[in-house]
Amino acid sequence: MSQKTRILVVGAGPVGLTLSMELAVRGIDVLVVETRARNEAPSIKCNHVSARSMEIFRALGLAGAVRKLGLPEDYQHSISYRTTTVGQELTKIHIPCRRDRFTDKTGPDGNWPTPEPPHRVNQIFLEPALFAHAEAMDRITILSRCEMVDFTQHSDGVTAEIRDHESGEILRVDAAFMVGCDGAKSKVRKAIGAKFEGDAVVQRVQSTLIRAPHLIAAMREEPAWAMFSLNPRRQGNVYAIDGRKLWLVHNYLRLEEEDFDTPDRDGCIRDILGVGKDFAYETVSREDWFGRRLVANKFREGRVFICGDAAHIWVPYAGYGMNAGIADASNLAWLLAAHLQGWAPYSILSAHEAERHPITEQVGRFAMKHAIAMASQRSSVPENIEEASAEGEEARAALGRQAYDLNVQQYACSGLNFGYYYDKSPIIAYDGGVAPEYSMGRYTPSTVPGARLPHVFLEHGRSLYDLLGHGFTLFRLNPHLEVDALTHAAGERTVPLAVHDLPQDIAGSVYEHALVIARSDAHVVWRGNKVPDDPLALIDMLRGAH
Incomplete structure (x- = not known):
């Protein structure tokens, strides 16, 4: 056939x-x-859909x-750092539940420039x-x-x-x-x-999907999407899969633990959860992985x-x-x-x-650098972190601050979402502008060609990105500026080019040019204050015919 x-x-x-x-x-x-x-x-893999x-x-x-999927609508998507899953909380990165995702702006990603914040599922x-x-x-x-x-x-x-x-x-x-x-x-x-090419093994994680319907009842803190355990016995993480009874337990292996079966799986799970031998759970599957x-x-x-x-x-x-x-x-x-x-x-x-x-x-490289930093933090958990004393309280406060500062850039990674840019593309018309540097958790909006089109909300709450079609979109900040030569050039090459007026008072100061062209994937490909002298040459560049 x-x-x-x-x-x-x-x-x-x-x-x-x-x-x-x-x-x-x-x-x-x-x-x-x-x-x-x-x-x-599918197997239990990614737990997060980015913005x-x-x-x-x-x-x-x-x-x-997609936003209706996953955890119950009132289950917090926060990331909690604790001595154990059922133990004392050291710090929390607040991410609201899906019911409150568009109304609760108090978290570190609550005011991101996007019509679609991330979703944990x-x-x-x-x-x-x-x-x-x-x-x-x-x-x-x-x-x-x-x-x-x-x-x-x-x-x-x-x-x-x-x-x-x-x-x-x-x-x-x-x-x-x-x-x-x-x-x-x-x-x-x-x-x-x-x-x-690269690094074949950065870390080993003994990972186990368990069914534990009584885990939430055993917690002293509000359940969270991710609950990291930091104690001298074992360091790990528990992800809520359904927010009720399914949990994915990550046990981060130490350098000397070269095999997934070296540490006692059950003992490590109990150390991470903070429960004794009398706590009942069922192993659903083993999901061990290499970083x-x-x-x-x-x-x-x-x-x-x-x-x-x-x-x-x-x-x-x-x-x-x-x-x-x-x-x-x-x-x-x-x-x-x-x-x-x-x-x-x-x-x-x-x-x-x-x-x-x-x-x-x-x-x-961002991910590997962060993995190394997290491993260092896990290996330096103070021995008195669970101690009921002034010194123990001080140790918990210090580790909580460190955990928050290190990990908020991972779980509210605005740089990875919005900061990356294409600086060596054959189909982007560069103009000498330099795109701002970015890190995992930091970025600066820019219309430099290759960067992400800075997002704004239009009248009646409509997203600027809803105007992007399947080809190119020309945003005109000066409605009196003549652009017929550019649209005619696009028409001559049958290139889809839509034109939309974008009021300067809505666009803001980040839009420094009167004309900006973006692709369907929201990357800027050209900007200027007037139509170029040879509009056909620009269109040919954008369609890869130069």
Whole structure:
């Protein structure tokens, strides 16, 4: 049997599904192959959807549905640092429950410049919702229990062999492009000769999913989304999965503990929880993992690309494994669509690696640096941290301050959400402006080409990002400025360019130029105070034809 499609996506996790939906809304037919069964639950992985990912889901019409998933609506999304899960609280990073997400502004991310603040939800709830939405879209076909076993490239496409695990039959698929979103053990990455480079092991974590319906009743403090245990016996973390009875317990192994079975799993869980032998819980699954910092040396070979964990894996701090993959997918989708729709040449596709590879390197290093700092803090917990004395109280206060200062940048990571910029892209018109530096938890809004378009709310609470289409958007801060030459140039090249007036009093002082062009992924690609002398040359640059 044989089948034709425009894009073949290997892997139906959050990254592959996002890529497929981004392509489908642009009118591109997609075939997705996934080795798991249709209703097979994913493993317990990412617990956090970033603001940037939520913005992508908003554009896809999914944000509202995603925000209803996960913990009960009144369960706090805070991060609590304690002596044990049921012990005394040292400090808390306040993140409101989903019911209060848009009204409670008191937390460190309460006033972020976005229409979609982050959302805490485990992948076991997120992925089925993405799957159902994608499966219902007209231009997406998902083949479950199917595996891509081989492929060849030729001048105008890719031919892949897909094996049906149920029937054993081989389906031949002809596609214009193929994208591997098939995880850390990616068959596609290996097939295109891409190799991981970096640090193979940064840390080891003995991780266990447990069912403990009586844990909340045993706590002296209000339950939180994440509860870190800092005591001399054991340091770990407990994530609330359903806010009732399912908990993911991370036990951070010490340097001398080189094997996941070296420390007593049950004993460590009880030390982290702070409970005795009489406390009953059930082990649901073992989810042990290595923290790594690995980035593929290339993200593409001809008409075959890799995204997400297939392209990069690192210590999953700040939740930026899956979220970086979703950003990869959004970036690649508009580039592929631009070419397949006929308004951008094949050469535009080189922008994906030029833009995303440096960012994944930066984020990976941020995560590794933070992992090392956290390990140092865990190894220096005072012996008297649980002591009922003035000295013990002083030790708890000091460690609480240190834990807050170190970790608020991870759990309210505005820099990773909004600060990164593309400074070496072949399809961005740079003007000599320098994008502001950023860290994990700090950034400065800017319209420097390559940076994220600074967000503002318009009249009646509408988001500026709701004006971004599937191509380019020209924001005009001076409504009297003539832009016909630019729109005509875009029309001549059939490049989608919408024009919207943005009042200066709403835009604010960060918008220093009268004209700003942004892409569908909210990155600035050009700015100026008048239409350029050669508008056609600018349009050609933005579409990769220069």
